[in-house]
Amino acid sequence: MTVIPLNARVECADGLCGQSTYLTINPVTQRVTHVVVREKGFHHTDHLVPIDLVVETTTHLILLRCTKNELAKIEPFVETRYIRVQRPRYEDTPYRLWPLAVPKETMKIPVEHAHVPPGELAVHRGARVEATDGDVGRVDEFLVDPANGCITHLVLREGHLWDQKDVTIPVSGIDHIEEETIYLKLDKHNIESLPPAR
Numbered sequence: 001m002t003v004i005p006l007n008a009r010v011e012c013a014d015g016l017c018g019q020s021t022y023l024t025i026n027p028v029t030q031r032v033t034h035v036v037v038r039e040k041g042f043h044h045t046d047h048l049v050p051i052d053l054v055v056e057t058t059t060h061l062i063l064l065r066c067t068k069n070e071l072a073k074i075e076p077f078v079e080t081r082y083i084r085v086q087r088p089r090y091e092d093t094p095y096r097l098w099p100l101a102v103p104k105e106t107m108k109i110p111v112e113h114a115h116v117p118p119g120e121l122a123v124h125r126g127a128r129v130e131a132t133d134g135d136v137g138r139v140d141e142f143l144v145d146p147a148n149g150c151i152t153h154l155v156l157r158e159g160h161l162w163d164q165k166d167v168t169i170p171v172s173g174i175d176h177i178e179e180e181t182i183y184l185k186l187d188k189h190n191i192e193s194l195p196p197a198r
Contacts, residue, residue, distance in 0.1 A: 002146045003059050006125030006139070010037045010062045017068050021046060022077070022122045023142065027177050030151045032144055033120055035062060036077045046077035048115055051149060059141070077115055077122075082108040121177055128181045129156050131188050139182060140166055154182065158191070167194045 010018045022036035035054060038046045049064065049071070056063040064071065085107060116122045127139040137158030145152050154174060156167045169191070175183045184191070 002057055002144045003141055004032055004035070004054075004057055004144055005059055005062065005141045008057075008060050008062055010035075010064060012064050012066055012068045012071055014067045016040065017064070017071055020062055022124045024048070024116055024120045024122050025151065025177065026120050028119070030171055031149045032142065032151060033117060036122065037062075037064075037071065039071065045072075047071055047074040048077045048117075049074055075115060079113050079115060080110050081113065082110055085109055121179060123177065123182070129154070129158075130181055130183050131186055131191055132184065133187045136184070136188055136191055137167075143168070156191070165196050167191060167196060169194065 004020075004023060006020055006023065008020050009016065010020055018037045018039045020035050021038045023032050024034040024036070025031070026033055032051050034051060035049045036046050037049050038044055049066075053064050053066050054062060055065045066074075114122060123139060125139055125141070128135060129137050129139060137156045140155040140157040142151050143153040143155065144150065151171050153171060154169045156169055158165060158167055169184065169186070173184050173186050173190075175185045177183070
């Protein structure tokens with residue numbers, strides 16, 4: 001099994017290039033299709049890197065076969081668009097702000113949109129995990145079969161800050177995945193009986 005860590009260092013062929021922030025998953029085939037890599041540096045651009053570019057992973061590192069320049073040319077994960085809105089007129093404000101009231105004019109507001117491939121979901125470390133009888137913890141990482149790229153296990157971090165443990169849940173225990181939550185077929189008692197992750 002291969003570990004695909006989230007919030008881990010990512011290195012290109014020519015050195016450290018950033019950090020993994022999301023995985024995109026095809027919920028039908030249960031395959032990881034992309035790793036979202038946030039470039040290090042001032043702009044922190046996130047790129048949607050195909051899983052084929054991943055050479056090797058450990059619990060704290062992902063190695064890519066591309067260079068930093070090639071990474072910079074990969075499609076961004078988040079696109080920012082600007083929409084125009086009207087600023088309120090003096091008469092529209094609930095309080096008398098004179099002389100601070102602004103005349104009616106347009107302004108631009110940034111709106112971000114994530115590029116998740118159609119039919120797939122983006123899952124990040126810390127996404128909620130729900131058992132059949134309530135919240136049980138957060139996503140820590142995924143284990144993947146390197147032969148076929150399918151997810152074999154979800155590593156669940158359960159408990160409170162002072163008493164946390166990681167539990168490995170087989171993919172057969174996952175009922176369905178939504179954007180911010182993974183729903184399990186298991187209840188809390190079944191999860192407690194699973195062995196802790198090594």
